[in-house]
Amino acid sequence: MNVNGRLVEAAVVRVLFTVTLTVAIFDETTGTELCRFPVIVRFDDEFVLCVPEPLGRENILCRITAIDCTPTLNVLLGDMIELEVTICKEIQVEAEVKLEVLAKFCQPRPIIPLPPERGFECPPFNFPPQCPDLFPVPNCDCQAVVNTLVTGATVDILGVPEVGTVQLIADICPNCNPGASTFSFTFFDTTPLPTTTPVPVPEPDIPGDQSFTLRPVSISPPTCLVQDIAGIVGALTATVTGTAVRTFTATGLQEQVSYTLTLVENPVPGLPDAFILTLTDTSGVTIFSATVALVPDAELTIQDCVTFPDVLNPPTIP
Numbered sequence: 001m002n003v004n005g006r007l008v009e010a011a012v013v014r015v016l017f018t019v020t021l022t023v024a025i026f027d028e029t030t031g032t033e034l035c036r037f038p039v040i041v042r043f044d045d046e047f048v049l050c051v052p053e054p055l056g057r058e059n060i061l062c063r064i065t066a067i068d069c070t071p072t073l074n075v076l077l078g079d080m081i082e083l084e085v086t087i088c089k090e091i092q093v094e095a096e097v098k099l100e101v102l103a104k105f106c107q108p109r110p111i112i113p114l115p116p117e118r119g120f121e122c123p124p125f126n127f128p129p130q131c132p133d134l135f136p137v138p139n140c141d142c143q144a145v146v147n148t149l150v151t152g153a154t155v156d157i158l159g160v161p162e163v164g165t166v167q168l169i170a171d172i173c174p175n176c177n178p179g180a181s182t183f184s185f186t187f188f189d190t191t192p193l194p195t196t197t198p199v200p201v202p203e204p205d206i207p208g209d210q211s212f213t214l215r216p217v218s219i220s221p222p223t224c225l226v227q228d229i230a231g232i233v234g235a236l237t238a239t240v241t242g243t244a245v246r247t248f249t250a251t252g253l254q255e256q257v258s259y260t261l262t263l264v265e266n267p268v269p270g271l272p273d274a275f276i277l278t279l280t281d282t283s284g285v286t287i288f289s290a291t292v293a294l295v296p297d298a299e300l301t302i303q304d305c306v307t308f309p310d311v312l313n314p315p316t317i318p
Helices: 308-312
Strands: 011-026 033-049 060-071 083-093 142-157 160-172 182-189 212-216 223-229 232-248 254-265 273-280 286-295 300-304
Touching: 011 060, 011 083, 033 083, 142 232, 142 254, 160 254, 160 286, 212 254, 232 273, 232 300, 254 300, 273 300
Parallel strands: none
Antiparallel strands: 011 033, 060 083, 142 160, 142 286, 142 300, 160 182, 182 212, 212 232, 223 232, 232 254, 254 273, 273 286
16 A cells, blocks of 8 residues: 555555434424434444554454534424534554553644534543552663773772772663662782781681672662762763672671762773772771772763653753
8 A cells, every 4th residue: 555655564444333323303492302213323434554463353443432413404304304423433453562661641633623613522532540659660860881800909998908800790770770780799809918907807717818799789779970080070970879798708708788889981982981889887987998990991881761750851952
């Protein structure tokens, strides 16, 4: 079928609408009803619809949304009554699907009317009541991915600088879903502290070996900002907080800590990115911090998420 100058595959659907009207005749002088009888009116129409296989006639929904009936004359023409019947009809192709939609309500485009001859109008299109406290679930302002291994990184352990290798693998807010974030952090202590230097609790069996892995128990939705941080001007940052379990490699001993993880993307393509990780104990004392500023650009990415407020309140174009 040729549609707007293009050959497309479409279905021509013939629809028969049947309406049963009740006609009442009154005495114009007294207003007394003289008789009442039903009248069946049929409308035959054809429509071009998209009904791809395996969809069929059972997927086509037809209904009449409103009816208006007006006599064209106020007198009988022999045994006949001339009526003008107008219907509002809806034709829709339906199929069961499951969608995750980021959208806003829209109204059907109104018909461009001819000069009205009478006051009949189709009923308004109303949306059902909403439950904004239950749905939609707020999504993230941004999402971030990092997979990096940096050697020769200087970290701070209880105020004592230490050099080692750090590995961070994180997927923050994938598909803008705040409940799907994951990350893991590993510190490989390549220069153990001297045995005379106090070591953090729990004390490893191998003196000075501070290697550990960090697994989060909870991850907050990211806070996304543009700021000057880690020596980068105008960086896009994504910060998450929560609690985690730190496991020492040498002993297997574990402790629960609080953390703040900030991913930093350089606005200049090709220049190194960064991340900042801070751990505090249950008393709020900082027990570990690392500012790793030599993350290859390809190994850390932060992207903006389109949120429901963005859709409901789109920016205006001057």
